[in-house]
Amino acid sequence: MADRADLLQGTLDLLILKTLVLGPLHGWAISKRLRQLSDDVLEVGQGSLYPALYRLEDRGWIRAEWGTSPEAGGRRAKFYSLTADGRKHYAAERSQWRLFSTAVERVLKAT
Amino acid sequence: MHQSIRRTLRRIRALTHRNTLEQELDEEVRLHVALEAAELARLHNLSPDDARRRALVAFGGVERYKEAHRDARGVRWLDELQQDIRYAARALGRSPTFTLSAIAILALGIGACTAVFSVVDAVVISHLPYPHDDRLIQIYERNSPTNQWPLSVADFQAIEQWQRTFTDVGLLRQADVPVATGGEPQRMSAGYATSGLFRALGVAPVVGRALGPADDAPGAPPVAVVTHRFAVDHLGGDYAAVGRSVDVDGVAYSVVGVLDQRYTDLGGRKGDVWPDARLAPPQRRGPFGMVVIARLKDGVTIDDAARDLARISRREFVVWQASFQDHEATLVPLSLRRVMLGDAPKTLILFSAAVVLVMLIAIANVAGLMLVRAAGRWREVSLRAVLGATRARIARLLVTESVMVSLAGAAVGVALGILGVRVLVAVGPRVARLAEAHVHVRAILFAVALALVAGIIIGAYPVVHLARGGAGGGVLGGERSVGGTRRTQALRAAFVVAEFALALPLLAAAALLLNSFVRLQRVNPGFDPSHVITMSVSLPSGRYSPINGRDTAIATYWTRALNNVRTVPGVVAAGLADQLPLSRDNLDENNFDLLDRPVPAGTAQPVTPWTVVTSDYFTALGVRLLSGRMFTPTDTGGQNPVLIVSQSWAHKYFPDGTAIGRKMVSGGCTSCPPVMIIGIVSDVTYTNLGDLPEGAYEPLTEGWGRTLALVVRTRGDPAAAIPGVSAALRSVEPSVTIADATPMAERLSASIADPRHAASLVAGFALVAALLAAIGIFGTLSYTVSMRRREIGVRLALGAKRQAVTGMIVRRGMAHAALGAALGLVAALIATRWLRSKLFEVSPADPLTLGAVIVGLLIVALAASWAPARRAAAIDPAEAIRAEASG
Numbered sequence: 001m002a003d004r005a006d007l008l009q010g011t012l013d014l015l016i017l018k019t020l021v022l023g024p025l026h027g028w029a030i031s032k033r034l035r036q037l038s039d040d041v042l043e044v045g046q047g048s049l050y051p052a053l054y055r056l057e058d059r060g061w062i063r064a065e066w067g068t069s070p071e072a073g074g075r076r077a078k079f080y081s082l083t084a085d086g087r088k089h090y091a092a093e094r095s096q097w098r099l100f101s102t103a104v105e106r107v108l109k110a111t
Numbered sequence: 112m113h114q115s116i117r118r119t120l121r122r123i124r125a126l127t128h129r130n131t132l133e134q135e136l137d138e139e140v141r142l143h144v145a146l147e148a149a150e151l152a153r154l155h156n157l158s159p160d161d162a163r164r165r166a167l168v169a170f171g172g173v174e175r176y177k178e179a180h181r182d183a184r185g186v187r188w189l190d191e192l193q194q195d196i197r198y199a200a201r202a203l204g205r206s207p208t209f210t211l212s213a214i215a216i217l218a219l220g221i222g223a224c225t226a227v228f229s230v231v232d233a234v235v236i237s238h239l240p241y242p243h244d245d246r247l248i249q250i251y252e253r254n255s256p257t258n259q260w261p262l263s264v265a266d267f268q269a270i271e272q273w274q275r276t277f278t279d280v281g282l283l284r285q286a287d288v289p290v291a292t293g294g295e296p297q298r299m300s301a302g303y304a305t306s307g308l309f310r311a312l313g314v315a316p317v318v319g320r321a322l323g324p325a326d327d328a329p330g331a332p333p334v335a336v337v338t339h340r341f342a343v344d345h346l347g348g349d350y351a352a353v354g355r356s357v358d359v360d361g362v363a364y365s366v367v368g369v370l371d372q373r374y375t376d377l378g379g380r381k382g383d384v385w386p387d388a389r390l391a392p393p394q395r396r397g398p399f400g401m402v403v404i405a406r407l408k409d410g411v412t413i414d415d416a417a418r419d420l421a422r423i424s425r426r427e428f429v430v431w432q433a434s435f436q437d438h439e440a441t442l443v444p445l446s447l448r449r450v451m452l453g454d455a456p457k458t459l460i461l462f463s464a465a466v467v468l469v470m471l472i473a474i475a476n477v478a479g480l481m482l483v484r485a486a487g488r489w490r491e492v493s494l495r496a497v498l499g500a501t502r503a504r505i506a507r508l509l510v511t512e513s514v515m516v517s518l519a520g521a522a523v524g525v526a527l528g529i530l531g532v533r534v535l536v537a538v539g540p541r542v543a544r545l546a547e548a549h550v551h552v553r554a555i556l557f558a559v560a561l562a563l564v565a566g567i568i569i570g571a572y573p574v575v576h577l578a579r580g581g582a583g584g585g586v587l588g589g590e591r592s593v594g595g596t597r598r599t600q601a602l603r604a605a606f607v608v609a610e611f612a613l614a615l616p617l618l619a620a621a622a623l624l625l626n627s628f629v630r631l632q633r634v635n636p637g638f639d640p641s642h643v644i645t646m647s648v649s650l651p652s653g654r655y656s657p658i659n660g661r662d663t664a665i666a667t668y669w670t671r672a673l674n675n676v677r678t679v680p681g682v683v684a685a686g687l688a689d690q691l692p693l694s695r696d697n698l699d700e701n702n703f704d705l706l707d708r709p710v711p712a713g714t715a716q717p718v719t720p721w722t723v724v725t726s727d728y729f730t731a732l733g734v735r736l737l738s739g740r741m742f743t744p745t746d747t748g749g750q751n752p753v754l755i756v757s758q759s760w761a762h763k764y765f766p767d768g769t770a771i772g773r774k775m776v777s778g779g780c781t782s783c784p785p786v787m788i789i790g791i792v793s794d795v796t797y798t799n800l801g802d803l804p805e806g807a808y809e810p811l812t813e814g815w816g817r818t819l820a821l822v823v824r825t826r827g828d829p830a831a832a833i834p835g836v837s838a839a840l841r842s843v844e845p846s847v848t849i850a851d852a853t854p855m856a857e858r859l860s861a862s863i864a865d866p867r868h869a870a871s872l873v874a875g876f877a878l879v880a881a882l883l884a885a886i887g888i889f890g891t892l893s894y895t896v897s898m899r900r901r902e903i904g905v906r907l908a909l910g911a912k913r914q915a916v917t918g919m920i921v922r923r924g925m926a927h928a929a930l931g932a933a934l935g936l937v938a939a940l941i942a943t944r945w946l947r948s949k950l951f952e953v954s955p956a957d958p959l960t961l962g963a964v965i966v967g968l969l970i971v972a973l974a975a976s977w978a979p980a981r982r983a984a985a986i987d988p989a990e991a992i993r994a995e996a997s998g
Binding site: 026027028031032050069071075076077078 | 135136138139140142143145146147150
């Protein structure tokens with residue numbers, strides 16, 4: 001696991017929102033998507049994924065609905081999707097993040 | 112805004128649907144693990160079991176994750192509360208003795224408080240059952256700050272005619288009269304009322320109508336309103352009642368309305384039937400005794416009303432000057448609420464103070480027990496602290512425990528309170544609306560609030576100790592290091608001292624009241640109550656109404672009836688009077704003016720209890736002639752009216768002993784011939800026992816009333832004579848009604864029922880207080896002995912005498928008790944002064960009573976210290992030291 005990065009505090013919310021931009025996913029799919037998109041670098045501690053999902057739901061950025069998951073053989077799964085608020089929030093967070101990471105990068109590049 | 116509402120709703124759902132959410136969460140987790148396992152199995156070619164294990168490991172602890180999730184849901188406190196309650200219940204269940212005694216002690220305190228609160232609630236806090244009861248007043252006549260009396264018809268009519276400050280004014284005259292609805296007449300309460308009474312109070316019948324202005328007019332057909340109870344019992348129900356006829360004291364009234372069942376009285380005066388008052392035009396200012404109730408106009412203050420009434424008083428005085436010379440007498444408005452409350456607040460404050468003391472003692476007691484218990488559990492609590500429980504969490508746990516105990520105490524206490532209210536209603540002070548007292552929602556909330564406060568106080572010390580960093584150190588040190596610290600020991604001692612300091616004033620109050628009651632009981636009422644029965648006898652009107660002012664039929668009946676009664680076997684003597692001794696509130700008094708020493712014109716004349724009697728009334732009651740002569744058949748009033756006075760009266764007005772032969776004008780009747788004093792008899796108390804037993808007697812020769820009191824002296828058991836006497840009365844006229852037939856001894860005892868009940872209730876509370884204080888000292892000393900086993904063992908081993916050990920423990924207990932008693936004495940000396948008005952011939956600081964109380968309390972303390980002290984002396988030194996070494 002040494003080649004895996006810990007998540008920066010506060011970025012998990014942004015990443016989860018990002019995974020949902022393309023469409024509703026259930027919890028496991030979200031974690032898998034995060035792994036894939038980060039080329040297995042980012043490992044979401046599962047213990048923090050679900051509380052995060054609940055928190056996002058509580059804030060009204062995502063909503064949860066029960067559906068059936070084909071990959072789980074038709075078992076019941078809870079699908080999360082972005083709300084309109086969530087989309088707005090995602091956009092705002094993303095630009096924030098870009099600003100922040102560029103700034104950090106610039107500082108690190110300086111010698 | 113909208114979002115916060117949505118969030119709140121989610122939180123509420125999280126609370127109310129906890130199980131559903133937990134299940135959903137579980138399902139989600141299981142799905143996750145299953146999918147992860149499948150993925151791992153596919154990627155790494157693992158067996159399903161291995162894959163599942165690795166998936167679980169990757170997940171990072173399902174339970175920890177669930178916990179985090181619950182935190183996010185904001186329901187963690189609820190879970191913890193549940194845990195606390197479960198834990199506290201288990202902990203309490205492990206020490207049932209502590210738990211049960213704490214619950215019992217608190218239940219006593221809370222029960223007493225709840226009962227008294229319910230009574231205070233019903234009597235003082237609740238509104239009268241009339242709209243805007245703060246606008247209602249009762250009008251009195253007053254000629255000095257201490258002397259006031261109800262009004263006359265003349266007063267009422269003057270107010271009705273000239274007032275400017277009331278929306279309505281009503282009159283009410285209460286009388287116990289024969290009431291019949293077809294069958295035999297029964298004695299009942301009639302409230303003769305004018306229509307204004309109903310308008311002023313704002314009382315409308317549930318069926319039919321109230322009395323109206325047309326019913327007040329002279330010559331209007333007689334109508335009456337009846338209570339619900341009366342309609343049900345005698346007229347076949349509310350609806351059947353209207354239109355029926357009720358015979359009230361010989362007059363047939365047709366029922367026009369039925370009151371709601373909550374009205375058993377109006378303006379504090381009980382009445383079964385409410386006939387119209389049919390006021391005759393007054394001939395003079397008196398007689399007085401009418402209740403006049405008015406409602407203030409909007410915007411009018413009671414002071415405005417007082418000025419208005421003062422103006423009416425001056426105007427009315429001129430009209431009736433011939434029959435009423437007291438120009439000091441002024442009409443005054445008093446709040447109806449206050450009038451109905453009467454003396455009740457004072458008695459209720461006494462009871463409240465008593466139960467508050469009991470409650471405080473109970474709290475101190477349980478707090479002491481809790482300290483002992485906390486000391487024994489310190490190791491366990493410390494362990495929890497070491498294992499990572501936060502201080503707040505442990506504090507909450509301890510408070511949860513004490514609050515659970517106190518709430519259990521409240522549950523039992525409310526049950527005790529329900530019983531207590533019944534006791535208070537049965538023996539409480541004579542006060543309006545006491546019968547309405549029940550343990551209502553407000554009282555239950557009160558009990559719960561009290562329990563919460565008590566629980567927090569009781570749990571507070573261990574928590575404070577914890578906050579100071581007490582926990583943690585206990586793990587290694589064991590219980591003794593913490594349980595025996597100087598601070599907790601001092602605190603336990605302080606609780607015991609406080610219990611005794613609180614108990615003493617209560618015991619002092621009880622002892623003073625009991626002492627006063629015993630003295631009251633010893634007061635000679637002026638007659639020999641054994642072998643005497645009294646009853647109230649009424650003739651129906653109609654045939655027995657005076658015709659053209661002549662009451663021949665009535666006089667004939669009484670004469671024949673008396674003769675008949677005298678022939679009943681066992682009857683020694685029988686006499687009639689218009690009132691009986693100890694009439695108290697319903698006393699007939701008369702004003703008089705001595706010819707030798709007339710009062711200055713325009714000032715109030717003296718008054719004295721005034722009883723109209725047949726000559727053998729004195730014989731029947733056992734009143735002795737001291738000088739002069741008794742009435743003879745020739746004392747017929749007319750031009751030479753005569754009077755007999757009591758010894759105290761004679762001494763008060765003629766201290767030189769020359770009362771006989773003196774003359775006076777009675778009842779302010781200046782045109783009547785003066786009355787001459789012909790005899791002095793021994794004192795009889797007409798007011799309250801302990802009051803000055805003055806009085807005057809007029810012979811009953813004319814103006815025979817239709818209702819008179821019969822006094823019969825018997826040879827044997829007085830109660831046994833009642834049937835024979837009743838039969839003799841009925842043999843002359845079958846339709847007489849007989850009420851209140853009781854032995855005189857019962858009447859005497861009933862007259863001091865109030866002080867007796869007050870004394871016994873306070874004594875009951877005081878006994879509970881003393882018992883709790885004793886339990887407190889017993890518990891503390893027992894604990895001390897068990898903590899000092901080793902030390903005592905060593906002392907004994909070194910040759911200490913067992914008596915010395917006993918003495919050491921007893922001294923310790925007595926020191927606490929004595930300090931508490933000393934502090935309590937100071938409090939008692941300050942507090943009991945307040946009892947002065949309730950005491951008879953006893954000073955509130957009576958040294959004998961207070962001394963006896965202190966000695967009594969110390970004896971209790973000694974008895975409670977004895978058992979632990981004996982146990983200390985019985986310690987086997989070898990065993991005590993061994994036990995310590997191995998433990």
